[in-house]
Amino acid sequence: MNNNDTNTEKLIRYIDGETDTEATAELEHELTVDLALREELENLLLAKDVVKHYGLTKKIAAIRVAMLPGMIHSPAKKTGIVKLIINNTMKIAAGIILIAGLFLLYQYTTVTSGTLYAGQYTEYSVSTFRGSGAVSTLEKAYNEKNYSQVITTYEQLPVPGIREIFLAGQAFLLNENYPAAVKCFTTIIEKNKVANTSLLSEDASYYLALTYLKANQPTSALPIFKQIHDDKNHLYNTRVSGWFIKKLQLLSWKS
Amino acid sequence: MEVVKNYSDEELIAMIKDDATTDNAIVFLYMHHFENLRLYIQQNQGSLQDAEDIFQEVIVAFIELVQKNKFRGEASINTFLYSINKNMWLNELKRKGRALARETNFETGKQIADTGVDDIIAGREARLEMLGIMDKLGELCKSILLAFYFDNFSMKEIVKNMNYENEQVLRNKKYKCMKNLEQLLSGNPALVKKLKTALKYEQ
Numbered sequence: 501m502n503n504n505d506t507n508t509e510k511l512i513r514y515i516d517g518e519t520d521t522e523a524t525a526e527l528e529h530e531l532t533v534d535l536a537l538r539e540e541l542e543n544l545l546l547a548k549d550v551v552k553h554y555g556l557t558k559k560i561a562a563i564r565v566a567m568l569p570g571m572i573h574s575p576a577k578k579t580g581i582v583k584l585i586i587n588n589t590m591k592i593a594a595g596i597i598l599i600a601g602l603f604l605l606y607q608y609t610t611v612t613s614g615t616l617y618a619g620q621y622t623e624y625s626v627s628t629f630r631g632s633g634a635v636s637t638l639e640k641a642y643n644e645k646n647y648s649q650v651i652t653t654y655e656q657l658p659v660p661g662i663r664e665i666f667l668a669g670q671a672f673l674l675n676e677n678y679p680a681a682v683k684c685f686t687t688i689i690e691k692n693k694v695a696n697t698s699l700l701s702e703d704a705s706y707y708l709a710l711t712y713l714k715a716n717q718p719t720s721a722l723p724i725f726k727q728i729h730d731d732k733n734h735l736y737n738t739r740v741s742g743w744f745i746k747k748l749q750l751l752s753w754k755s
Numbered sequence: 756m757e758v759v760k761n762y763s764d765e766e767l768i769a770m771i772k773d774d775a776t777t778d779n780a781i782v783f784l785y786m787h788h789f790e791n792l793r794l795y796i797q798q799n800q801g802s803l804q805d806a807e808d809i810f811q812e813v814i815v816a817f818i819e820l821v822q823k824n825k826f827r828g829e830a831s832i833n834t835f836l837y838s839i840n841k842n843m844w845l846n847e848l849k850r851k852g853r854a855l856a857r858e859t860n861f862e863t864g865k866q867i868a869d870t871g872v873d874d875i876i877a878g879r880e881a882r883l884e885m886l887g888i889m890d891k892l893g894e895l896c897k898s899i900l901l902a903f904y905f906d907n908f909s910m911k912e913i914v915k916n917m918n919y920e921n922e923q924v925l926r927n928k929k930y931k932c933m934k935n936l937e938q939l940l941s942g943n944p945a946l947v948k949k950l951k952t953a954l955k956y957e958q
Contacts, residue, residue, distance in 0.1 A: 554901070557811070
């Protein structure tokens with residue numbers, strides 16, 4: 501990569517907000533003294549604007565295609581007041597149906613497991629460390645977001661407890677090993693059922709549903725999310741809105 | 756979902772500025788303004804197709820103006836859109852050498868106070884040209900750049916959705932696409948100058 505390429509890469513990172521404070525300050529200083537660099541930055545910013553303009557044009561064109569065929573009316577004729585009211589009512593009704601249809605079509609085409617997951621997922625945080633030894637190492641690794649280390653430590657535990665299984669499930673989810681994450685969360689739910697306890701059980705069911713969603717298995721995620729939505733006392737009830745359930749249903753139909 | 760509600764101008768402006776409600780605002784603009792603007796064009800030598808094309812341009816320009824906080828609101832949205840539509844159509848007729856007998860020039864006497872209309876008309880040609888520039892990029896580059904800069908997806912999400920091996924491979928590809936686009940632009944300084952004016956909506 502030559503010097504020019506390096507500059508371009510730096511500028512693109514700058515535009516994307518990916519440079520750290522030090523690199524940003526250094527680049528901004530360079531921009532005050534290097535006119536060619538400044539010009540390249542302006543061109544890159546313009547390129548970004550061109551992309552946005554293109555995207556907006558295409559989006560509006562898509563909406564136009566969906567909307568206009570049902571909207572064109574013949575030139576207005578003189579009508580009586582009753583006809584006018586009927587016409588207006590029909591227009592409004594047609595408009596409502598059209599909007600509802602368009603909205604559903606839009607949701608249907610745009611809803612994905614990825615977008616639903618991104619809107620729903622919140623990282624589980626462990627605020628305190630307990631004990632010492634392997635368990636403490638596992639929690640420490642989790643707090644440090646070293647998920648591979650969490651998994652390694654977990655796999656070395658002779659008899660992992662509920663909390664360790666749960667954090668391992670989180671780590672598998674974040675490392676995109678979905679079958680292993682499902683196994684962890686399911687184990688917690690089963691263990692609680694057998695022992696008639698509820699330790700992290702509701703957390704496990706919520707993250708189990710999220711794992712299915714992330715693994716693009718909305719039909720498996722849907723009943724669990726519905727159960728959470730219907731149970732007003734569930735720990736995660738307020739996170740699972742009716743609107744989210746509807747979007748998940750749309751996604752299930754798609755799949 | 757409240758798109759059928761009759762939004763005030765202030766509410767509509769707020770919806771356009773919020774990514775989550777921009778689509779609803781576009782639908783609302785079509786529902787409430789297309790008919791009126793279409794009639795003007797069809798009564799002045801234009802076809803339905805002309806009306807649809809011009810209205811699309813009007814909406815794109817208006818939304819960009821609002822999103823860049825350049826819409827001053829000195830006229831109502833209805834008046835403003837009508838004014839852009841009319842001037843854009845007269846501009847189109849002039850371009851085709853078919854000026855209206857009674858309006859050989861833009862209606863400067865009746866020009867509304869919001870000067871954004873002038874800027875939109877002045878930048879029209881450049882905005883049309885830039886669509887051609889994007890088409891020269893190729894489908895893959897367009898998809899990557901649109902996903903990142905227009906849809907605001909993270910690199911991680913794009914890796915997943917577009918089946919890339921890893922983030923670095925995608926990052927390299929995006930870099931090349933952006934560089935290509937920048938070169939297409941810098942190779943045409945006259946267009947760059949026009950685009951800078953057109954996209955900033957200022958002269």
